[in-house]
Amino acid sequence: MVALLGFLVWGLVKKGESSLALGEPVPVATLPTLPEGGEGSLEDYRGKWVLLNVWASWCGPCKAESPALDRFEKQNRNQVTVLGIDTKDLSEDAMAFLEEFKIEYPQLRDASGDYTDQKLKTTGVPESFLIDPQGNLVAHYSGPFKDEAAIEAFAAPALEPQASASKDQNQ
Amino acid sequence: MKRLLAALAILLALAGPNLALAAEPQASLPQLEDEVMCPVCGTLLGLSHSPAAERERVFIRKLIAQGKTEDEIKDALVDEYGGQVLALPENRGIDVWAYAVPVIGLVLALIGVITAIIVWRRRRNDREDEPPEPGPSGEEADRLDKDMARFDL
Numbered sequence: 357m358v359a360l361l362g363f364l365v366w367g368l369v370k371k372g373e374s375s376l377a378l379g380e381p382v383p384v385a386t387l388p389t390l391p392e393g394g395e396g397s398l399e400d401y402r403g404k405w406v407l408l409n410v411w412a413s414w415c416g417p418c419k420a421e422s423p424a425l426d427r428f429e430k431q432n433r434n435q436v437t438v439l440g441i442d443t444k445d446l447s448e449d450a451m452a453f454l455e456e457f458k459i460e461y462p463q464l465r466d467a468s469g470d471y472t473d474q475k476l477k478t479t480g481v482p483e484s485f486l487i488d489p490q491g492n493l494v495a496h497y498s499g500p501f502k503d504e505a506a507i508e509a510f511a512a513p514a515l516e517p518q519a520s521a522s523k524d525q526n527q
Numbered sequence: 528m529k530r531l532l533a534a535l536a537i538l539l540a541l542a543g544p545n546l547a548l549a550a551e552p553q554a555s556l557p558q559l560e561d562e563v564m565c566p567v568c569g570t571l572l573g574l575s576h577s578p579a580a581e582r583e584r585v586f587i588r589k590l591i592a593q594g595k596t597e598d599e600i601k602d603a604l605v606d607e608y609g610g611q612v613l614a615l616p617e618n619r620g621i622d623v624w625a626y627a628v629p630v631i632g633l634v635l636a637l638i639g640v641i642t643a644i645i646v647w648r649r650r651r652n653d654r655e656d657e658p659p660e661p662g663p664s665g666e667e668a669d670r671l672d673k674d675m676a677r678f679d680l
Contacts, residue, residue, distance in 0.1 A: 412567075412579065413582075414577075414578040414581075415578070416578070444566040444567050444579060444608060445579075446582055446583075446586055446607050447607060467606075467607060467609050468608060468610070468612075469566065469567075470609070
């Protein structure tokens with residue numbers, strides 16, 4: 357009985373750790389790329405600012421924010437890399453999504469959702485993470501970005517002139 | 528003879544797919560809905576109507592239409608969503624324990640019951656082998672008769 361209660365409390369405590377702490381390193385994992393054929397990791401982008409966007413093709417809000425995210429990426433790709441992670445999705449549907457929104461930025465696929473759920477501690481889609489060149493979490497946002505201005509505000513630390521300068525120093 | 532062999536070959540060629548179909552049960556959506564999970568809801572697919580679950584159903588229907596067997600469809604789902612999509616643990620690797628633990632528990636319980644029965648029977652036999660207790664002495668018997676007479680209605 358005591359062991360059962362212990363497990364229950366432990367489970368609740370674990371569940372309570374709901375999100376990554378700002379300033380802490382963002383966990384990395386090697387995942388297959390989308391389209392299939394390669395592998396990639398957040399670690400591949402060390403030394404660059406990264407806007408990590410977790411999405412799925414069945415998610416309506418992900419569709420809503422995609423055009424703005426794509427425009428933001430095209431305008432700011434020199435300062436920040438947008439990296440998509442498709443989760444709990446059919447690969448065929450995910451590819452159709454990328455084609456529909458003409459998304460060109462790199463994509464990884466977390467089919468089981470293990471990485472996004474357990475390592476990034478996402479609670480749904482879309483969710484976005486701003487990660488500095490050292491791999492630490494700078495900002496986290498749950499839900500869809502309303503427009504491009506909202507994405508720019510979220511990614512402001514990466515878009516500031518000194519952010520680019522520090523990135524250059526790191527490179 | 529040649530004609531006979533040719534006829535046999537044609538018959539086997541025609542029967543082949545039918546025999547294969549007979550061996551492999553036809554996959555059905557309601558059956559699979561009870562055996563696989565919705566990728567986002569943490570429930571059986573049959574209990575969910577989320578957009579992700581609907582896409583999973585479309586995927587399964589497509590594979591059924593292609594004539595895939597239940598196992599082939601489950602394999603395809605695992606390729607798409609990972610092993611967690613299966614409602615039942617796989618019978619390999621560490622998942623085997625999910626099946627082994629209840630069987631081991633049952634065997635241990637059976638051994639316990641059999642041991643208890645053997646011990647109980649031995650004790651009963653030992654008691655039967657013991658000499659019977661002596662009856663009441665003459666004085667005790669007289670007193671008992673008198674007492675019983677008082678309650679005689």
